Amino acid sequence: MPKGQPNVVPDDGLTTRQRRNRPLLAVHTGTGKGKSTAAFGLALRAWNQGWPVGVFQFVKSARWKVGEEHALRVLGASGEGGTVDWHKMGEGWSWIQRDAELGNEEAAREGWEQIKRDLAAETYGLYVLDEFAYPLHWGWVDTAEVVAVLRDRPGTQHVVITGRNAPPGLLDAADLVTEMTKVKHPMDAGQKGQRGIEW
Amino acid sequence: MPKGQPNVVPDDGLTTRQRRNRPLLAVHTGTGKGKSTAAFGLALRAWNQGWPVGVFQFVKSARWKVGEEHALRVLGASGEGGTVDWHKMGEGWSWIQRDAELGNEEAAREGWEQIKRDLAAETYGLYVLDEFAYPLHWGWVDTAEVVAVLRDRPGTQHVVITGRNAPPGLLDAADLVTEMTKVKHPMDAGQKGQRGIEW
Numbered sequence: 001m002p003k004g005q006p007n008v009v010p011d012d013g014l015t016t017r018q019r020r021n022r023p024l025l026a027v028h029t030g031t032g033k034g035k036s037t038a039a040f041g042l043a044l045r046a047w048n049q050g051w052p053v054g055v056f057q058f059v060k061s062a063r064w065k066v067g068e069e070h071a072l073r074v075l076g077a078s079g080e081g082g083t084v085d086w087h088k089m090g091e092g093w094s095w096i097q098r099d100a101e102l103g104n105e106e107a108a109r110e111g112w113e114q115i116k117r118d119l120a121a122e123t124y125g126l127y128v129l130d131e132f133a134y135p136l137h138w139g140w141v142d143t144a145e146v147v148a149v150l151r152d153r154p155g156t157q158h159v160v161i162t163g164r165n166a167p168p169g170l171l172d173a174a175d176l177v178t179e180m181t182k183v184k185h186p187m188d189a190g191q192k193g194q195r196g197i198e199w
Numbered sequence: 200m201p202k203g204q205p206n207v208v209p210d211d212g213l214t215t216r217q218r219r220n221r222p223l224l225a226v227h228t229g230t231g232k233g234k235s236t237a238a239f240g241l242a243l244r245a246w247n248q249g250w251p252v253g254v255f256q257f258v259k260s261a262r263w264k265v266g267e268e269h270a271l272r273v274l275g276a277s278g279e280g281g282t283v284d285w286h287k288m289g290e291g292w293s294w295i296q297r298d299a300e301l302g303n304e305e306a307a308r309e310g311w312e313q314i315k316r317d318l319a320a321e322t323y324g325l326y327v328l329d330e331f332a333y334p335l336h337w338g339w340v341d342t343a344e345v346v347a348v349l350r351d352r353p354g355t356q357h358v359v360i361t362g363r364n365a366p367p368g369l370l371d372a373a374d375l376v377t378e379m380t381k382v383k384h385p386m387d388a389g390q391k392g393q394r395g396i397e398w
Contacts, residue, residue, distance in 0.1 A: 024396055028233065032377045037240030038233030041267060042396065048266030049395040067247030068240060071274055078273050125395070158396060177382035178231045184376040196248040196324070197223055197241065197357060 023156045024175045029133060029166040032180035039128050039160045040068040046158070047072070047081040051125025054118060055086045056111055058163075059131040067196070082125065087111070108135035112146070122155045133163025136170060147173040222355045223374045228332060228365040231379030238327050238359045239267040245357070246271070246280040250324025253317060254285045255310050257362075258330040266395070281324065286310070307334035311345070321354045332362025335369060346372040 026042070028035035043053050055072065057065065069086050076084025087093055089107050095114055096102070102110065112135075118124060135141045147169055150159060161170065171177050225241070227234035242252050254271065256264065268285055275283025286292055288306050294313055295301070301309065311334075317323060334340045346368055349358060360369065370376050 022393075024393075026396075029382075030380070032379075033375070034227065034233055034237030034240070034377050034379065038236040038379075040243065041233070041236030041240045044239065044270040045266030045397075046395050048269045051395060067244030070247045070280070071243040071270075074274060074277050074279050075270055078277065080273050081269070171382070174383060176232070176384055178233050179380045179382050180231075180233065180237075181229070181378045181380055182376075183228075183370070183378050184373060194221075194223075196245050196250060197225075198244075 022175075023153070024158045025150055025173060026158070026160040026176040026178070027133070027166050027170060027174040028160065028162045028178050028180060029164060029171070030179035030181050031164055032182040033185070034180045035162040035164075036065065036130050037068070038178070038180075039130060039162050040065075040072065042160055043072060043084070043126060043128055044075070046126035047075050047084065049082065049125070051082040052123065053082055053084045053126045053128065054124035055084070055128040055130060056115060056132070057086070057088045057090070057130045058108055058111060058135055059090065065130070085124075087114070105135070105138075105140040108140045111135075112141045116149055119149065119153045119157060122157060124157060127157065127159045129159065129161045131163045132161045133166040133170070136167050137163070137165040143167045143169045146170065221374075222352070223357045224349055224372060225357070225359040225375040225377075226332070226365050226369060226373040227359065227361045227377050227379060228363060228370070229378035229380050230363055231381040232384070233379045234361040234363075235264065235329050236267075237377070237379075238329060238361050239264075239271065241359055242271060242283070242325060242327055243274070245325035246274050246283065248281065248324070250281040251322065252281055252283045252325045252327065253323035254283070254327040254329060255314060255331070256285070256287045256289070256329045257307055257310060257334055258289065264329070284323075286313070304334075304337075304339045307339045310334075311340045315348055318348065318352045318356060321356060323356060326356065326358045328358065328360045330362045331360045332365040332369070335366050336362070336364040342366045342368045345369065 028038055043055065046053050072084045073086060075081060089111055093110055093114065096110055115127065115129065136143045136146065151173065227237055242254065245252050271283045272285060274280060288310055292306065292309055292313065295309055314326065314328065335342045335345065350372065
């Protein structure tokens, strides 16, 4: 938990206040646990600031992250913080009529197209692009385009991208990169994932 | 995000169901970000399962984690999941009359004493012992005792401990250890922590 003073004061012509409010691009990568979980933890802070939060879940799975989704939906509806929109590729992007007919690659690209529209409209204060590193890694969505769009995004829109194998170009563009490393995992000792822990 | 089959099936005489429901001790350590954030993400899953969640925050700081605390308090009061108790060393443990007069070392030990009582009473389904690695590292609380108490805890009580410098004895005892590694951090580029991101 770093606090206090930064290591250097950059010669970028910005005031501390300007620098402080610069929108962040964060990437959580690596093979360990906690990449998405920490991103949803960030969403709690954004919600607490009253920011609209947009989650785009780039993975087709019914069971994973139901806890986080339920919690963030309850928070978003509580009226005590920001709103929360939760978009899931797996169950069909809400803005597309026949998402179920899309292949994974096409669906991932449709997700990115919507994110571009939302960034242009400054829809959210925080974007959680969960598992978005995968379609980038697989080349379904062009990393160079994503980096360019994020670099030029208007206003103060924070973005966190999760997933293994985040492409080098994305890491170069990110302000904050954390690698989650597995030191020890119960599955190594033969334990399967369990309710309340893995989902 | 590991899913699917475990790597080995242990010869421990347990059924998959028994093994699946074995209470976990998880440790999030390392110098990177996301240790606590991922622990609070786990708390969202526990809440979603309807488990009572107990947070013990072993750090004196007014500003950090206010977002997570607000979110978890709203969730705990929503009636849609489990309850949430949030205990803070910094503002005085709720069960102690004059916590403000305690030194850090004594306050940390008082926190551990309460955790022991709660474990014996099976008060919570998930314990978030936030920054508890520090009092262990500094020797304020005895790691061997913590390991023994956790090993013998009754029922199905999951525990997650966060903090840099988690002692080797704790890592040995843990079922799941994740190290968060800083790859790149905005403070390296002279940026100070910002609202909604760092707290």
